[in-house]
Amino acid sequence: MGRSSLKILVVDDEIEIARSTSDYLSRVGFEPIPTYTAEEAFIEFQNHKPSVCILDIHLPGMSGIDLLKNIMKEEVDTQIIMLTGYGSMENVTEALRAGACDFLQKPINFEILLHSVNKCFDKVDLLRMKEEYKNNLEKEVADKTHQIRAGLYATIRTLGRITRFRDPYTQGHEERVVNLSKAIATKMDYTLEKLQGMEIAAVLHDVGKIAIPAQILVKPSKPTKKERALLEEHVTYSFKIIKDIPFIDIIGMDIAEIVYQHHERIDGKGYPRGLEEEDILDEAKILAVADMVESMSSHRPYRAAIPMNRVLDVIKDQRGVELDVDCVDACLKVLEENDFDIEKIV
Numbered sequence: 146m147g148r149s150s151l152k153i154l155v156v157d158d159e160i161e162i163a164r165s166t167s168d169y170l171s172r173v174g175f176e177p178i179p180t181y182t183a184e185e186a187f188i189e190f191q192n193h194k195p196s197v198c199i200l201d202i203h204l205p206g207m208s209g210i211d212l213l214k215n216i217m218k219e220e221v222d223t224q225i226i227m228l229t230g231y232g233s234m235e236n237v238t239e240a241l242r243a244g245a246c247d248f249l250q251k252p253i254n255f256e257i258l259l260h261s262v263n264k265c266f267d268k269v270d271l272l273r274m275k276e277e278y279k280n281n282l283e284k285e286v287a288d289k290t291h292q293i294r295a296g297l298y299a300t301i302r303t304l305g306r307i308t309r310f311r312d313p314y315t316q317g318h319e320e321r322v323v324n325l326s327k328a329i330a331t332k333m334d335y336t337l338e339k340l341q342g343m344e345i346a347a348v349l350h351d352v353g354k355i356a357i358p359a360q361i362l363v364k365p366s367k368p369t370k371k372e373r374a375l376l377e378e379h380v381t382y383s384f385k386i387i388k389d390i391p392f393i394d395i396i397g398m399d400i401a402e403i404v405y406q407h408h409e410r411i412d413g414k415g416y417p418r419g420l421e422e423e424d425i426l427d428e429a430k431i432l433a434v435a436d437m438v439e440s441m442s443s444h445r446p447y448r449a450a451i452p453m454n455r456v457l458d459v460i461k462d463q464r465g466v467e468l469d470v471d472c473v474d475a476c477l478k479v480l481e482e483n484d485f486d487i488e489k490i491v
């Protein structure tokens with residue numbers, strides 16, 4: 146990997162030292178920027194952003210240590226070599242602690258200086274390589290996550306489609322529940338990420354019906370007690386299917402648990418576990434309202450669609466009984482805004 150810049154900032158108030166050091170660095174292939182005060186050096190640093198700086202500790206005005214600190218504030222990876230007078234070790238510890246990578250004593254031995262400068266550039270290259278590696282890795286992780294998400298959504302869509310094939314009477318049901326759930330969640334100020342999770346839960350909420358005998362799903366009369374018990378098992382099947390979907394956890398929400406709870410009721414009379422209000426997830430409460438509204442207002446093998454005014458009466462009656470108050474209120478607002486026509490909610 147090539148070095149991006151061979152610029153080296155040199156600052157020494159002894160003009161002769163700044164010049165001779167710069168001449169030497171030029172001769173060995175670097176691009177020195179000689180300066181004579183810390184103030185001037187800092188301006189040049191901001192203009193050229195050199196990777197390596199050679200700073201005299203004792204400077205008039207702003208000291209070399211303060212200049213070092215200011216440079217580190219701007220670019221923490223800058224490699225700084227401090228110059229100190231012969232026999233004077235004062236401030237060296239402070240400089241090293243503030244981020245200097247080396248210090249040399251005057252008079253400068255150019256061979257030692259070259260060794261130190263090369264070491265600094267090696268470190269700069271290493272830091273650059275590390276940064277590039279990190280960026281590449283982050284990009285790779287982002288690409289892979291994107292691929293996994295795309296695969297996950299394809300799996301979810303396919304599972305949703307399978308449910309529709311199995312249960313033609315609920316054709317469109319899933320889509321309307323998805324739209325209504327999302328609209329209620331939006332009304333309740335869900336974030337975009339949570340809306341995405343809500344959508345997935347709604348798409349998959351009845352996926353477990355694939356395990357229910359088709360003759361029960363399409364039976365033109367009201368299910369018997371035994372058949373109802375079988376039908377109710379669809380939530381358990383949904384849970385088992387969803388929890389085994391690879392990478393489902395990257396959604397950041399417990400989709401399987403939300404779906405498992407979509408027939409729970411806040412009065413504890415739902416199924417499969419008869420959970421109480423505080424134990425039911427908010428997304429499951431939304432799904433319960435959307436599912437109930439949609440189911441009642443659409444045709445079933447054993448009954449005709451219930452008119453919307455009666456559906457509204459039922460959910461108002463169940464507000465705070467079976468259904469969560471906030472979810473019902475949000476649902477009523479959504480329906481009102483869409484002329485009480487579920488098909489209009491998109």
Ligand SMILES: [Fe+2]
Nearest residue numbers: 350351407408
């Ligand atoms: Fe269901």
